[in-house]
Amino acid sequence: MLTAAIVATILLALVTGNLLGTTIAGLGLVVLWFEMSGNFSVLGNAVWNVFNSFTFTAIPAFILLGEVLGQTGLARRIYGALSPTFARLPGKLLQTNIGTCTVFSAISGSSTATAAVVGSIAYNELERRGYDRRLLVGSIAAGGTLGILIPPSIALIVYGAWQDVSVGALFMAGVLPGLMIALFFMLYIAAAAKLRPAVAPDEGPVEPIGRALLISLQAWPFIILVLAILGTIFFGLATPTESAAIGVATALVLALLYREFSWIKLWRALVNTVTTFSALGFIIVGAVILSQAVSLTGMPREIIALVAEAGLSPPIVITLIYAMYLVLGCFFGPVEMLLITLPFVFPVVTGLGFDPVWFGIALVIVIEIGLLTPPLGINLFVLITVSENRVTLGEAAIACLPFWILMLIALFLITVFPQIALVLPQIAMGG
Amino acid sequence: AWSADEEVSWKVGSPVGPNDPTTLNMQEVAEQVAARTGGKFKIEIVPLETIGFKNIDELRVLKQGVLDAVYLVPYYLSRDEPLLAAMMPHGALIDPNDNLKIKDVQYEIAKEILEGDKWQLKMIAPAPFGALSEIVAVTTTPVNSLEGLRKLKFRHFTKAGLQAFNELGVSTQVIPSSELYLALQTGVLDGSVYGPTYLKSQSIHEVACCYAYIGAFTASYPFSLVSTQKAWEALPADYQKVLVEVNTEMNAKSWEGWATGADEKAADAFLAEKGMQKLEPFPLADREAIQAAMFKVWAEEAEKIGPKAVENMNRIIEALKSGKSAS
Amino acid sequence: MPDRREAGETGGLARIAALLESAVTGLSWAMTAVAALAVGLIVAILLFSAVQRYVLASPFPQTEELAAFLFVVVAFFSIPLGFLKGRQIRIVALWRKLPPALQGWAAILGHLLTIFVLVMIIQETGAFAHLSYEFGSRSWNADFLEWPWQAVIPGSLAVMVLAVAARLLADLGRVLAGRPVAAAEQAARAQVEPE
Ligand code: NA
Ligand code: NA
Numbered sequence: 001m002l003t004a005a006i007v008a009t010i011l012l013a014l015v016t017g018n019l020l021g022t023t024i025a026g027l028g029l030v031v032l033w034f035e036m037s038g039n040f041s042v043l044g045n046a047v048w049n050v051f052n053s054f055t056f057t058a059i060p061a062f063i064l065l066g067e068v069l070g071q072t073g074l075a076r077r078i079y080g081a082l083s084p085t086f087a088r089l090p091g092k093l094l095q096t097n098i099g100t101c102t103v104f105s106a107i108s109g110s111s112t113a114t115a116a117v118v119g120s121i122a123y124n125e126l127e128r129r130g131y132d133r134r135l136l137v138g139s140i141a142a143g144g145t146l147g148i149l150i151p152p153s154i155a156l157i158v159y160g161a162w163q164d165v166s167v168g169a170l171f172m173a174g175v176l177p178g179l180m181i182a183l184f185f186m187l188y189i190a191a192a193a194k195l196r197p198a199v200a201p202d203e204g205p206v207e208p209i210g211r212a213l214l215i216s217l218q219a220w221p222f223i224i225l226v227l228a229i230l231g232t233i234f235f236g237l238a239t240p241t242e243s244a245a246i247g248v249a250t251a252l253v254l255a256l257l258y259r260e261f262s263w264i265k266l267w268r269a270l271v272n273t274v275t276t277f278s279a280l281g282f283i284i285v286g287a288v289i290l291s292q293a294v295s296l297t298g299m300p301r302e303i304i305a306l307v308a309e310a311g312l313s314p315p316i317v318i319t320l321i322y323a324m325y326l327v328l329g330c331f332f333g334p335v336e337m338l339l340i341t342l343p344f345v346f347p348v349v350t351g352l353g354f355d356p357v358w359f360g361i362a363l364v365i366v367i368e369i370g371l372l373t374p375p376l377g378i379n380l381f382v383l384i385t386v387s388e389n390r391v392t393l394g395e396a397a398i399a400c401l402p403f404w405i406l407m408l409i410a411l412f413l414i415t416v417f418p419q420i421a422l423v424l425p426q427i428a429m430g431g
Numbered sequence: 432a433w434s435a436d437e438e439v440s441w442k443v444g445s446p447v448g449p450n451d452p453t454t455l456n457m458q459e460v461a462e463q464v465a466a467r468t469g470g471k472f473k474i475e476i477v478p479l480e481t482i483g484f485k486n487i488d489e490l491r492v493l494k495q496g497v498l499d500a501v502y503l504v505p506y507y508l509s510r511d512e513p514l515l516a517a518m519m520p521h522g523a524l525i526d527p528n529d530n531l532k533i534k535d536v537q538y539e540i541a542k543e544i545l546e547g548d549k550w551q552l553k554m555i556a557p558a559p560f561g562a563l564s565e566i567v568a569v570t571t572t573p574v575n576s577l578e579g580l581r582k583l584k585f586r587h588f589t590k591a592g593l594q595a596f597n598e599l600g601v602s603t604q605v606i607p608s609s610e611l612y613l614a615l616q617t618g619v620l621d622g623s624v625y626g627p628t629y630l631k632s633q634s635i636h637e638v639a640c641c642y643a644y645i646g647a648f649t650a651s652y653p654f655s656l657v658s659t660q661k662a663w664e665a666l667p668a669d670y671q672k673v674l675v676e677v678n679t680e681m682n683a684k685s686w687e688g689w690a691t692g693a694d695e696k697a698a699d700a701f702l703a704e705k706g707m708q709k710l711e712p713f714p715l716a717d718r719e720a721i722q723a724a725m726f727k728v729w730a731e732e733a734e735k736i737g738p739k740a741v742e743n744m745n746r747i748i749e750a751l752k753s754g755k756s757a758s
Numbered sequence: 759m760p761d762r763r764e765a766g767e768t769g770g771l772a773r774i775a776a777l778l779e780s781a782v783t784g785l786s787w788a789m790t791a792v793a794a795l796a797v798g799l800i801v802a803i804l805l806f807s808a809v810q811r812y813v814l815a816s817p818f819p820q821t822e823e824l825a826a827f828l829f830v831v832v833a834f835f836s837i838p839l840g841f842l843k844g845r846q847i848r849i850v851a852l853w854r855k856l857p858p859a860l861q862g863w864a865a866i867l868g869h870l871l872t873i874f875v876l877v878m879i880i881q882e883t884g885a886f887a888h889l890s891y892e893f894g895s896r897s898w899n900a901d902f903l904e905w906p907w908q909a910v911i912p913g914s915l916a917v918m919v920l921a922v923a924a925r926l927l928a929d930l931g932r933v934l935a936g937r938p939v940a941a942a943e944q945a946a947r948a949q950v951e952p953e
Contacts, residue, residue, distance in 0.1 A: 016868030017853030019846050022875045029878055040878060041495040044886025046483050047879070048908055051833055057825040060797045060832055061804060157609045163450070166634040167612045236618025238808040239610055245804035270794035274832060277793075278840025279847060281833040282918070285879065292483040296497070301481075339480055343449035375849075384847060393847055491889060510904065511893045549893075584811060590899055604811065605822060605899060619811075735901075 002034040020375060020393070024286030024331070031293035046292040047285055050336075061244035062104075062113045063276050065251055066120025067269035072255035074221055075125045081218035083129075084211070087203040091189040094131060094139055094200060097122055098185045101143030103226055105150035105178065111334065111371055113244075115144025115379045116276065119386035127387070130201030134399035137391050139189060141379040142403030143182070145368035148334060150178035155334050155364050163346050165356045169425035173361050176420055177410065181365075184406045192402075221254045279385040280378075284333075287376055291332050295340045300328070304344040314352040318415065321345060322366050329370020333378060337367055358414075361421040365411045372400040372407075437667055440473040443656070444493075444501035446486035447561070449478045452694065453654075456559035456681060457502055463677045464670075472670045487511070493552060493659055500658035502558050505541060506589070506649075514544050517733050517740040518653075519747055520591035522624060522646035523725035525718045527564035527689075529751060534651035536750040540743050541653035553663040555674060559681035560654040563626050564692055567642040568713070569635055570622035571615060575643035575710040577601065577717040583621035586611065591732065592624060595724035608633070615639050627698040636705040644712035646721055650689050654682075771934070775927035779842075782921045786839035789917065793835035796828040803828070820900035827897075827907045834914035841921050862933035869926035876919050884912035 009030050013023035032040055069075040079093060086092050097118060104114045119140050126136055148155040151171035160167035193200050207215070228250040232238040238246055255261040294300070307320050328337055342363075349359050371379040380396040391399070414420050443461070445454045454476060461474035477498065479485065484492055486507040492498050509516030518537050524530060542554040574580060580601045587593045587603050596603035606614050614620040616638040624645060630636060656678050663671070688694070699709060712718075726748070733740035807821040840846050856864055887908035889895075895904045929939040 012867075012871065014849060014852040015856070016864045016871065017848050017850035018868040019841075019848055019872055021846060022868075022872040023849075025875050025879065026871065029875065036497075039496060040882050041885065042483070042492075042497055043879060043882035044884075044889075045485075045488050045491060045495075047883055047911060048830075048886055049483070049485050049488070051830045051911070052826050052907070053829075056833075057800055057804070057829050060829065061801050064797055064801060157612065160634065164632045166637060168616075168634055168637040232808070233617055236614075239606065239614060239619055241610075242804045242808040245801045246808060248801050249805055267794065270797050271790060273797050274790050274793040274836045275840070275843075275845070277833050278790075278836035278843070279845040281837045281840070282846055284833070288483075289879070295482050336483070340483075343478065343481055381847065385845065389845060389847075393849065394851070491886075494889070509898060510895045511890075513894075513896070593899070602811070607822075 002031070005030045005034060019282065021282035021286040024283065024376060025289045026286075028286065028289030028291075028293040031290070031297065035293070035297040042292055042296065043289055046288050050284070050288045058241040058244045059110065059113045059116060060273055060277070061241075061248055062117040063120050064269060064273045065244065065247045066117045067272045068248060068251040068255065068266070069121050070124055071265040071269045071272075072251070072258070072260040074251065074254060074258065074260065075121050077258070078219045078222045079122075079125050079129070081216050083203050084207040085209075085213060085216045088206050088209070088212070089190065090200075091186075091193040092131075092200040092203055093126055093129065094135055094189050094193070095186055097126075097136070097139040098143045098182050098189070101140065101146050102150065102178070102182050103230075105146040105148075106230065111145045111147035111368060112378050112382060114147030115141055115382045116386070118144060119383050120272075120276070123383070123386045129203075132196075132199035133387070133391060134395060135189065135192060135199050137380075137383045137387065137396050138399035138401075138403050139185065140386075141372055141377075141383045141396065141400050142185060142407070144379050144382070145371050145407070146178050146182060148368060149174045149181070149361070149364050151175065153364070155338060155367065156360060158338055159342065159360045159363065163342065163356060163360075165360060166425075169357045170360045172424040173357050173421040174364065175424055177361055177365065177414055180413075180420065181407060181410045184410060185403060188402055188406055221258075224254065225250055276382075276385050279389075280381055283376070283381060284378075287331070287333060288336075291336045291340065294331075295336075300324075300341045301344045304341065304348060308348045308351075314354070317348065317352060318354065318362075321349065322362075322411065325363070325366040326369060326373070329367065330373045331376050332370065333376075334364075334367045334371065337370065338363075355418060355422060357425055358418045358421050362411060362414055365407060365414065369404060369407050369411075372397075372404050436469075436471060437670075438471050438473075439666060439670060440475065441499040441658075441662065442475050442477055442497075444484075444489060444498045445476050445478045446489055446502060446504045446507055447478065448480060451478075452561035453502070453559070454478055456561070456685065460559065460677050460681055463681075464673055467673050467677065468670060472673065490550065490552075493657070496659070499662040500555070500656055503541070503545075503653065503655050503657045505652050505654075509590075512544065512550070513736045514740055514743065515541060517729070517736055517743060519649045519651065519751075520725050520729055521589050521649050522566045522587075522592050523722050523729070524647035524649065524751075525715070525722055527647040527650070529647065530564075530649065530651035532754060533747050533750045534653075536746050537651055538653040538655065540746065541655065545657055551660055553658045553660050555656040555658055555663065555671075556678035557682040558654050558656045558678050559685045560650070561685075561694075563628065563648040563695070564650060564689055565627060565644050565695055566624055566646045566648055567627055567630070567709075568622055568645045569615075569625050569630055569639045569642040571618075571639050572621065573641045573708065573710055574622065575641075575713055577713070577720060580622065584619070586614070586620050586623035588624065591725050591728045594728045595721065598727070599720060599724050611635070612638060627695050627702065630707075631698045631701050636702050636707045639707070641708040641710050642702070643710035646713075646718055650686075771927055771931035775924050775931055778920065778927065779924035782838065782917065782924055783842055785917055786842055786921065789835040789914065790839045793832045796831045796835070800825050800828045800832070820902075823897045823900045823902060827902065830907055830910050834910050837914050838917040838921050841918055858938055862929060862939045865929050865939045866926060866933065869922050869929065872922050873919055873926070876915050876922070880912040880915045880919070883908070883915070887912065 006027060009026050082096060083093055086095055089095050100118050101114055104117050122140060123136060127133060151174055153174060156170040156174060157167055160170045225247060229243045229247045232246050233243050252261060303324060307317055350356050371377055374380060374393055374397040380393060384391055384393060384396055445457055447453050457476045461476055464472055464474055487510050489501045490508060490511050493501055505515040505518060519533055538557060545552045545554050577599060585596060585601050585603045586606050587596055593603050593605055611623060612633060729744060733744045803821045803825045853864060887905045890905040890908055896902060897904055932939050
C-alpha cells in the first residue's frame with residue numbers, strides 16, 4: 001500500500017511537471033500517513049529545528065562573499081590574472097575550480113557552503129569566458145564535496161563527538177584522501193580537455209611562463225582574502241563561521257581599494273545571495289519532512305539489523321553498508337543521514353574490527369557522493385541555482401557522473417588501503 | 432497473574448544520544464520491565480535525535496502524541512517551561528554532596544509543574560541518570576583560580592554560568608560544543624567548564640593541558656520518567672507498579688554510582704595517561720564567590736519568570752541551608 | 759510574469775489572476791528586500807561577535823541566536839519570489855511529452871497538489887509556532903520570544919500559496935480559452951532552452 005502510494009506520488013509529480021520540493025515533501029507526507037497514522041504534527045519541530053541552526057549561518061555569508069567578488073569585478077580581475085598561467089594546462093581555468101574548492105574546504109566545515117562560495121565566485125565568470133557549462137557545474141559541485149573531508153568538517157565533528165573518536169585524528173585522516181580526490185578531479189578535467197578541447201575556450205596565445213607568473217601576481221586580492229579568512233581561524237581570532245563574515249568585510253575593503261565599491265553593487269550582491277536560497281529553501285523543507293518521516297519508521301535501523309545478523313563476511317557487510325548510504329544519499333542531507341544511521345551502523349562496523357577513524361573518513365566520502373546524487377543532491381541544486389537554471393537537474397547530474405565515479409574509486413582505494421586515511425594520524429599520535 | 436495478560440508497548444524518548452550512559456540505563460529499565468512482566472510490557476527507548484527531534488522538544492513530542500513517555504532532563508526545557516529550568520544551576524553547588532540535600536524538593540517542584548494545568552502530564556518516578564559529579568575548568572595553560580581565569584577567554588555551557596562568570600570579571604561566552612575542540616585548538620578560547628567524561632569523549636585532551644575542579648554538577652535535577660496522562664491511565668495497574676519500582680530502583684543505583692564516581696575516576700585515569708594535568712581544585716573562597724554570583728543570576732532570572740519561580744528557588748535554597756540530606 | 763495583453767481577451771479569470779500575481783509579486787519583492795537586509799545583518803553580527811571578543815570585556819551571547827533566527831528569515835522570505843521567477847526546480851521532461859490538450863490540465867493538477875502540500879506544512883509549522891506562543895517559549899540565551907520567528911515559516915509559505923493560486927487561475931483561464939499554459943512552460947523554457 002505504501003509502495004503503491006509512493007509510486008503514485010512520483011508518477012503524479014512527473015506527469016504534472018511539478019516542483020521538486022512539492023514532490024519530496026509529498027513523499028514524506030505519504031510515509032507519515034501510512035506509517036505514523038497520519039500524525040503530521042512532527043513536521044513543525046523538524047522544519048524549525050533544521051532551519052534554526054547556527055551551523056547554517058555561515059552559508060549566506062560565504063555566498064555573499066562570492067557575490068561581492070562578482071559584483072565588484074574582483075572575480076574578473078583575479079581570473080584574468082590567473083588565466084595566462086593556467087592557459088598552459090589542459091582544462092585551463094577549470095583547474096582553478098578544484099584548487100579554489102580545496103582552499104575553501106580548509107575554511108568551511110560544510111560542503112554546501114564550499115560549493116556555494118566557489119560557484120558564486122567562479123560560475124558566471126568562467127561561463128562568460130566560454131568554458132563548457134557542464135564541466136563547470138560538475139567540477140564545482142564535486143569539488144565542493146571536499147568541504148567535509150578536508151578539515152575543519154562539521155560531519156567529522158558530529159561523528160567524532162558522538163562515537164568517542166578523536167576529532168584531531170579524524171581531521172588528520174581526512175587530509176590525504178581529500179587531496180587524493182582533488183588530484184583525481186584535476187586529472188579528469190585534464191583528460192576531458194585533451195579529448196574535447198572545446199570544453200575550454202581560447203585564452204589567447206600562451207605567454208612565456210615567467211611573464212604568465214608575473215601577471216598572476218595581480219591575483220593578490222585572492223591571496224589577501226584567503227589569508228584573512230584562514231589566518232583569523234589559524235590565529236584564533238575567529239571561529240570558522242565568523243571567518244566567513246571577515247571574508248566579506250575584506251572583500252569590501254579590497255573593492256574600495258580598487259574604487260569598485262558602490263552601495264548599489266552591495267545591494268545587488270545581497271539580493272543575489274537571497275535569490276540563491278529562493279530555489280533551495282522549499283526543497284530543503286521537503287527533504288526535512290521526508291527524512292523525518294523515514295527516520296520515524298525506524299527503517300534504517302531495521303535494514304542495518306538485518307545486515308548485522310546475516311553473519312556475512314566483513315567485506316560484504318561494509319559493501320552493503322556503502323550501498324545503503326548510496327541509496328539513502330539520494331534523499332538525505334549529510335548530517336541528517338549521520339544522525340539517523342550512525343548509532344546503529346557504528347557498533348556493527350567496529351564490531352567487525354574496522355578502525356573507527358578510518359570508518360569516519362569512508363563514511364564521509366560515501367555521504368559526499370550523496371550530495372551529487374539526484375533527486376536530492378544539494379550540491380547539484382546549488383550549482384543549478386548559481387547558473388540561474390541554465391543547467392537542468394538532469395544535465396547537472398550527468399555532468400557530475402564522472403566525478404561521482406571517481407569518488408567511488410577513491411572509496412574503493414581507501415577501503416582496500418586504509419593507510420591512505422590512517423597514516424597521518426598514526427604518525428602524529430607517535431604510533 | 433498479570434492483568435489479562437495484556438500486551439502493551441511504549442515508545443519512550445531519551446533526550447541524549449544512543450551511547451550515552453543515560454540511554455543505556457534506560458535500556459536496562461526496559462529490559463527489567465519486560466522481564467518482570469513476562470515480556471508483555473515492551474518499552475522501546477528512542478533517542479530523540481535519531482528520529483529528528485532535539486532534546487528541547489521533549490515536552491512537545493509528548494503533547495504531539497509521537498511518544499508515550501520521555502525521560503525528563505529539566506534544564507533542556509527552559510524554552511518551553513522556564514520554571515523547570517529555574518532550579519539549582521550546574522556549577523553552583525560547592526560540594527557534590529550538597530545534591531543530596533535538595534534532590535527531594537526539586538523532584539516535588541517538577542511534579543507540581545508537570546502535573547499542573549499547563550502540561551497535565553504524569554510524573555511516574557525518579558529515573559536512572561548518567562552519574563556526573565565534578566565540573567572542571569579545562570584550560571590551555573595551568574589555571575585553577577578565578578584570578579587566573581580573568582586572563583582567559585572562557586566558555587560556560589549554562590546561561591547562569593555565562594552571566595555569573597562575566598559578572599565575576601571572566602570574559603565568558605557561549606560557543607556550541609561542536610566548535611569547542613577547534614576553538615581551544617586555535618585559541619578562540621583558552622578554557623571552558625566541562626565534565627571529565629566529556630573531555631574524554633570529545634578528545635579535548637588533544638587541545639588543552641589541564642583541568643581543575645570548580646564546582647558540582649547538579650545531579651539532583653529531577654531526572655524522571657514522564658508520560659502522558661492518557662498513556663498512564665491506559666496502563667494496567669500492575670504494569671504501573673512495575674514501571675515505578677524498576678525506575679525507582681535504578682534511580683537509587685544511579686545515586687550509588689554517582690557516590691563512587693567510577694566513571695569520572697576512569698576518565699581521570701584516561702586523561703592522565705594522555706598527559707593531561709589535574710590541578711588542585713579552585714580555592715574554596717573562589718567557589719563560594721562563584722556560588723554567590725550564580726545565586727544572584729538565578730534570583731534575577733526567577734524574578735523575570737514570576738513569583739512561582741522565586742518561591743521555588745527559595746524552597747530549594749532553604750533545603751540546601753537547612754542541611755539535612757534527604758534520602 | 760503574466761501576459762497583460764491576455765487580460766482583455768479572456769476576461770474575468772485572467773484579470774483576477776493578473777491582479778493577484780502583481781500583488782503577490784510586490785509582496786514577494788518586499789520580502790526579498792527584508793531577506794537581503796537580514797543577510798547583511800547576519801554578516802554584521804558575525805563580524806561583531808568576532809570583534810567583541812577582543813575589544814569588549816564581556817562578550818555578547820545574543821549574537822548566535824539572532825543570527826540563527828535571521829537565517830530562517832533569509833531561507834523562507836526568499837521562497838515566494840523564487841517560485842514566481844521560475845527558479846525552483848521542476849522535473850518537466852515527461853510533462854513536455856504530453857499532448858498540448860493534457861498539458862494544461864496536468865499543470866493545473868500540479869498547482870493543486872503544491873497548494874495541498876503547502877497547506878499541510880503551513881498547518882503544522884503554524885501549530886508549532888502557536889504552541890510556542892501558548893507556552894511563551896523564549897530562546898535559551900537572549901530571551902527572544904520564539905513564536906514570531908517561527909511564524910516566518912507558515913507566513914512565507916502562505917504567500918507562496920497565493921503565488922501558486924495566481925498561476926493556477928491564469929492557467930485555468932488559458933485552458934478554458936484553449937491556449938497553452940504558461941507557468942510550467944515558462945519553467946520548462948528556463949530548464950530546456952538555456953542556449
Ligand atoms: Na572543511
Ligand atoms: Na543526494
